[in-house]
Amino acid sequence: MTLEMLVASAIGLLTAAGIYLCLRGRTFPVVLGLAMLSYAINVFLFSMGRLIVDRPPIYQKGVDAYTDPLPQALVLTAIVISFGMTALVVVLALRTYLETGTDHVDGTPDERDGPA
Amino acid sequence: MNHLLIVPIALPAFVAALTLLGMRRTLALGRAFSASACLALVLIALGLLWQASDGTITRYALGDWPAPFGIVLVLDRFSALMLLMTSLLALAVLVHVMVTGLDRRGWHFHPLFHFQLLGLNGAFLTGDLFNLFVFFEVLLIASYGLMLHGQGTARLQAGVQYVIINLVGSTLFLVAVGILYGVTGTLNMADLAVRVAAAPASDQGLIRAGAQLLIVVFALKAALLPLHLWLPRTYANTSAPVAALFAIMTKVGVYSIIRVTTLAFGDDAGAAAWAPASWMLPAALLTVVIGFIGLLAASRLFELAAFAIIGSTGTLLVAVALFEQSALAAAIYYLPHSTLAGALLFLTADLIARRRADLDDRLQPGPRHAGIEPLSLIFLLAAVALAGLPPLSGFVGKLLVLDAARDHAAAPWIWATILGTTFLAIIAFARAGSLLFWKSAQVETLPRTRPPDLRPLALLPASGLLALLALLTIFAGPATGYAGEAAAQLLSPQLYIETVLGGHRGGVR
Numbered sequence: 300m301t302l303e304m305l306v307a308s309a310i311g312l313l314t315a316a317g318i319y320l321c322l323r324g325r326t327f328p329v330v331l332g333l334a335m336l337s338y339a340i341n342v343f344l345f346s347m348g349r350l351i352v353d354r355p356p357i358y359q360k361g362v363d364a365y366t367d368p369l370p371q372a373l374v375l376t377a378i379v380i381s382f383g384m385t386a387l388v389v390v391l392a393l394r395t396y397l398e399t400g401t402d403h404v405d406g407t408p409d410e411r412d413g414p415a
Numbered sequence: 416m417n418h419l420l421i422v423p424i425a426l427p428a429f430v431a432a433l434t435l436l437g438m439r440r441t442l443a444l445g446r447a448f449s450a451s452a453c454l455a456l457v458l459i460a461l462g463l464l465w466q467a468s469d470g471t472i473t474r475y476a477l478g479d480w481p482a483p484f485g486i487v488l489v490l491d492r493f494s495a496l497m498l499l500m501t502s503l504l505a506l507a508v509l510v511h512v513m514v515t516g517l518d519r520r521g522w523h524f525h526p527l528f529h530f531q532l533l534g535l536n537g538a539f540l541t542g543d544l545f546n547l548f549v550f551f552e553v554l555l556i557a558s559y560g561l562m563l564h565g566q567g568t569a570r571l572q573a574g575v576q577y578v579i580i581n582l583v584g585s586t587l588f589l590v591a592v593g594i595l596y597g598v599t600g601t602l603n604m605a606d607l608a609v610r611v612a613a614a615p616a617s618d619q620g621l622i623r624a625g626a627q628l629l630i631v632v633f634a635l636k637a638a639l640l641p642l643h644l645w646l647p648r649t650y651a652n653t654s655a656p657v658a659a660l661f662a663i664m665t666k667v668g669v670y671s672i673i674r675v676t677t678l679a680f681g682d683d684a685g686a687a688a689w690a691p692a693s694w695m696l697p698a699a700l701l702t703v704v705i706g707f708i709g710l711l712a713a714s715r716l717f718e719l720a721a722f723a724i725i726g727s728t729g730t731l732l733v734a735v736a737l738f739e740q741s742a743l744a745a746a747i748y749y750l751p752h753s754t755l756a757g758a759l760l761f762l763t764a765d766l767i768a769r770r771r772a773d774l775d776d777r778l779q780p781g782p783r784h785a786g787i788e789p790l791s792l793i794f795l796l797a798a799v800a801l802a803g804l805p806p807l808s809g810f811v812g813k814l815l816v817l818d819a820a821r822d823h824a825a826a827p828w829i830w831a832t833i834l835g836t837t838f839l840a841i842i843a844f845a846r847a848g849s850l851l852f853w854k855s856a857q858v859e860t861l862p863r864t865r866p867p868d869l870r871p872l873a874l875l876p877a878s879g880l881l882a883l884l885a886l887l888t889i890f891a892g893p894a895t896g897y898a899g900e901a902a903a904q905l906l907s908p909q910l911y912i913e914t915v916l917g918g919h920r921g922g923v924r
Contacts, residue, residue: 321583326575333582340589347597370596373545377589380552384582387559391578395571404575 306346313339326392326402333388337381344374419466420475420488422459423498423536426452431529446513449525453509456502456532460495467495468897470904472914474542482916483606489542489915492901493747497539497670500751501663503883504758505532508660511762511876515769517654520565527564531557531660538667542915544595544602547671548588551636555581558664562653573652580635580645588632594625604678605915608908612683619686626680626690630672637668638725639695639732640702647709650721655765658717662757665728666750673735673743677905678912695736696825700832702729707836710843716764716776719847723760723801726836727753730803733829734816742819743902748895749812752887756800756809759880763797766790766873767851778847780854786869791852793877798844800884803837808887813837815895 313335320332348367356368396402430452434445466473467490475488509528518524534554541547559581563574596602598621599610611622635642646665650658672691680687706726713719731753734746768776770784796807803809813833820829887894904910 321579329579333579333586336583336586340586340593344589344593347593367600369602370593373592373596376545376549380549380585381582384556384578384585387556388575388578388582391563391571391575395575398568398571404579405572 302350302352303346306342306350310339310343310346313342324403324405326388326396326404329404330385330388330392334381334385337377337385341374341377341381344370344377346370417466417473417475419459419462420473420490420540421477423456423463423502424488424533424540426456426459427529427533427536431526431533434529435523435526442519445525446518449528450506450509450513452529453502453506453532456536457499457506460499460502463490464495464499466490467492470900472904472911474915483601483603486546487542487603487605487915488540489605489911490540491911492897492904493670493673494539496747496751496897496901497666498536500666500754501532501535501539504660504663504754504880507762507876507879508656508758510879511659511765511873512656514870514873514875515656515765517565517656523560524564527557527560528660530554531561533557535663535667539670542604544592544604544607544675546602548585548592551588551667552585554664554667555585558661561657561660562649564657565654569652573648577645577649584632584635587628587635591625591628591632594621594628598622598625603915604675605908605912608679608681608683608912609916611679611687612685614685616685622684623687623690626675626684626687629675630691630695633668633671633675634691634695634698635668637665637672637728637732638702639668639729640698640705643702643705643725646725647718647721650724650761651715651717655717655720655761655768658720659758659761659765662724662754662761665724666731666754669728669731669735669746669750672732673746673905676738677743678908681906681908689738692736692738695732696829699729699732699736700828702726703733703832703836705729707839707843710840711846713843713847714778716768716778716847716851717761719778719843720757720760720764723840724757726840727757727801727809730813730816730833730836733833734819737820737823739819739823740902740906741899742816742823743905744895744899745812745815745819747898747901748815748891749809752800752808752812752884755880755883755887756797756807759793759877759884760797760801762877762880763790763793766869766877767794770869778850780850780858782858783855787852787855789874790869791848793874793881794848794851796881797877798840798848800881802840802844804841806888808884808891811888811891811895 317332317335317339320328323329348370351366354364354366356366358365430448434448473490477486512518531554534550534557537550538547541550559578563570598618599607601607601610614622638646680690682688703726706722706729709722710719713722731746731749734742764776767790771781774781800807800809803813817830820826
């Protein structure tokens with residue numbers, strides 16, 4: 300199995316899990332889903348500079364094989380933002396749970412209590 | 416190098432930090448700084464508009480790095496107009512917040528407000544796709560804080576949904592940016608335009624996919640039909656002045672759609688040429704219908720205002736979706752009107768809700784209250800503006816959109832939708848107005864708590880917005896002229912590309 304195949308299927312699997320979890324009704328799975336999605340995106344952005352193994356990320360005259368340093372910088376930015384945002388969602392979800400007594404994303408109680 | 420271009424981004428950043436660090440304890444000082452910074456932003460935006468009005472495109476290379484490698488800020492007619500509108504709206508909202516004392520109801524209103532302005536101004540000025548993502552994040556993060564400002568259960572619930580949907584949106588944005596970078600190897604929008612035009616046929620499918628994904632993200636911000644579901648609940652449950660400021664958030668989406676499509680995915684883009692054109696028009700027409708039907712279904716004044724924002728942004732997107740010069744000019748004229756009128760309705764709704772004590776903003780007849788006469792007059796004018804009736808600028812804007820659509824294949828649909836929804840809007844606003852004001856004469860019961868009297872100063876921001884709408888109507892000639900020139904500039908992006916990538920090293924013009 301090539302490296303490309305491995306990375307691509309990992310991104311696909313993470314995205315699928317992320318989308319499934321994002322569509323759940325409770326906040327905790329949704330937060331996990333968002334985290335999964337952001338991991339998938341980080342790997343995806345990284346691989347957009349092509350997968351090149353064991354080469355310096357800096358271009359020099361005379362060097363014909365190097366990795367693209369830009370996606371790495373992009374991934375760094377994306378990681379910082381998604382990390383901060385995940386923390387914010389967790390705090391928000393907790394506050395909502397404490398104020399409303401339910402961790403449903405719609406803020407309504409369980410289904411058996413009937414639609415709100 | 417013209418350093419005025421960086422000020423709309425640098426000034427809010429400094430003021431936000433100052434009000435956060437030094438003025439937490441003394442509200443008066445923080446307010447003074449905050450308001451004077453807003454006033455300064457208006458003056459700077461006026462200066463930039465004057466600079467851009469003769470058709471020059473100015474670029475500012477950050478750190479003096481040459482264009483495709485460093486980040487550039489670019490000022491043209493369209494972005495100058497957006498800057499001016501943002502600063503005027505911010506000033507009105509800030510005065511309203513200070514008069515009504517919303518900034519007393521929690522910490523950090525002023526820093527969040529200025530970080531929001533930083534993100535907005537940055538999104539309008541940047542010439543780099545990833546930088547656009549970063550400024551989107553800045554304005555979203557600030558908007559999460561502002562949206563939750565003042566707290567309360569309903570606001571928290573709506574806040575969770577708002578944050579989650581925007582996080583998914585940001586994820587999609589990164590996928591789109593990743594695809595475009597992977598295929599073209601650049602993130603600078605001008606460079607992207609050149610490389611998309613030169614892309615081999617085998618890459619064009621991927622570029623088209625990236626373009627569509629990017630436009631979908633912007634459509635989410637602009638609340639285009641299937642992606643509009645987050646808006647009513649968010650806007651109706653946040654504090655009204657914040658919702659008034661958010662009137663420009665949907666326009667950031669519209670701005671980005673126009674900017675990216677005309678620049679990079681125009682006539683030369685091969686398979687990706689005018690990528691969103693095929694599906695955007697039907698979606699926009701349905702958005703208008705849903706928005707104005709929502710007006711009829713609203714049970715609260717803030718819901719009414721939120722659906723009015725969906726409807727008027729939809730009207731704007733109808734004009735944009737034609738991707739043709741006169742329609743784009745109509746859109747650029749209608750855009751400031753739609754923003755200011757939406758904000759005006761929210762500010763008016765806030766003033767009314769404050770006078771109605773425990774009835775708040777529910778659309779139910781209540782007893783007469785202090786200041787009902789001037790408030791009903793302002794509500795009437797706001798309704799006239801949003802429905803698009805003469806004499807205010809909404810009428811001129813809708814007329815321009817209808818005129819531009821006359822030769823289009825879908826003209827009957829566009830005319831029927833816009834005229835029909837205007838009728839719906841009139842009915843809905845008439846119903847709301849008669850419930851709020853007319854029937855108040857029949858209600859005898861006194862409210863349990865006596866609402867505060869209306870201070871004349873509280874009417875100042877709303878009257879200011881009304882005056883701006885009146886100016887937009889009186890000076891419709893110069894305004895449409897400017898809009899036409901801005902549209903022409905957008906649709907022939909060669910000058911933009913040359914200015915950004917041109918031989919001048921380090922942004923010297």
